[in-house]
Amino acid sequence: MFWTVTLSILQGCGEAAKLFFLTLLFALPLGLVVAFGSMNKWAPFRFLLRGKSAPGGTLRALAAFRPISALTNLIVWVIRGTPLILQLIIIFYGPGMWFKANPWNAFSDGRMFACTLAFVINYACYFSVIYRGGIEGVPAGQREAGQVLGLTRSQIFFQVTLLQMVKRIVPPMSNEVITLVKDTSLARVIAITEITKAGEAFMKSAGITWPLFYTAVFYLAFVGILTILFYFIERKLSYFR
Numbered sequence: 001m002f003w004t005v006t007l008s009i010l011q012g013c014g015e016a017a018k019l020f021f022l023t024l025l026f027a028l029p030l031g032l033v034v035a036f037g038s039m040n041k042w043a044p045f046r047f048l049l050r051g052k053s054a055p056g057g058t059l060r061a062l063a064a065f066r067p068i069s070a071l072t073n074l075i076v077w078v079i080r081g082t083p084l085i086l087q088l089i090i091i092f093y094g095p096g097m098w099f100k101a102n103p104w105n106a107f108s109d110g111r112m113f114a115c116t117l118a119f120v121i122n123y124a125c126y127f128s129v130i131y132r133g134g135i136e137g138v139p140a141g142q143r144e145a146g147q148v149l150g151l152t153r154s155q156i157f158f159q160v161t162l163l164q165m166v167k168r169i170v171p172p173m174s175n176e177v178i179t180l181v182k183d184t185s186l187a188r189v190i191a192i193t194e195i196t197k198a199g200e201a202f203m204k205s206a207g208i209t210w211p212l213f214y215t216a217v218f219y220l221a222f223v224g225i226l227t228i229l230f231y232f233i234e235r236k237l238s239y240f241r
Helices: 001-036 056-063 067-081 082-100 111-138 140-148 153-190 195-205 210-240
Strands: none
Touching: 001 067, 001 153, 001 195, 001 210, 067 111, 067 140, 082 111, 082 153, 111 153, 140 153, 153 195, 153 210, 195 210
16 A cells, blocks of 8 residues: 555646746746836826926826836736635636636646646746845946946846845745646646645545655655755855855
8 A cells, every 4th residue: 555655646746846947947937028127117297297397296296107017016916915816716717717618628737737827827926026125136337337348238137236135136046946846736736637636535435544755755855855955056156255
């Protein structure tokens, strides 16, 4: 029975690992794009202040309005303010209720595709806040020094800002990545047999509870590997001190 349970949970580990790595693969770059959107300074009504010596409060507010930043921040607020499990249910079951055909059936593994989409959107929003804090945490004098040296904006970002941002975001990013490991258990809501669901199945079929507690060993091993990995990353980046 022990080996039967172990093999079943290992299969669940495969599904959890697939969801974990796919989420990181797409959410990390998407989060940076969202961060840029939230910091976008484009203000289409700024021209209203031209020639105005003492503009009114409403006019100043309209001139300062940044639609891209406002829309991005609204989306991030909604995603971060609602549970991931709710987003997962809406993304997977919603299209089938709103339309005649469920679009997820067009994929060979539609459940995993929908689950990955929900996770990517959710974690991209969380990552964007971390990216934004890291970018804004770089002193303005660093960018000004790059301009004095004649660097372009892209060179300043990749050679100055990005390198210092990475050092700053490693601790909070490691926390989110470890949280992602545990959040993969939410995939069971749409009948994906991940680690927890694989262990819980034996409670119903064999009437035993120890497999459910046994799943904790796999989560701890997964998190332990990531903890060691991020420790070495932090040590590697310690030259910024």
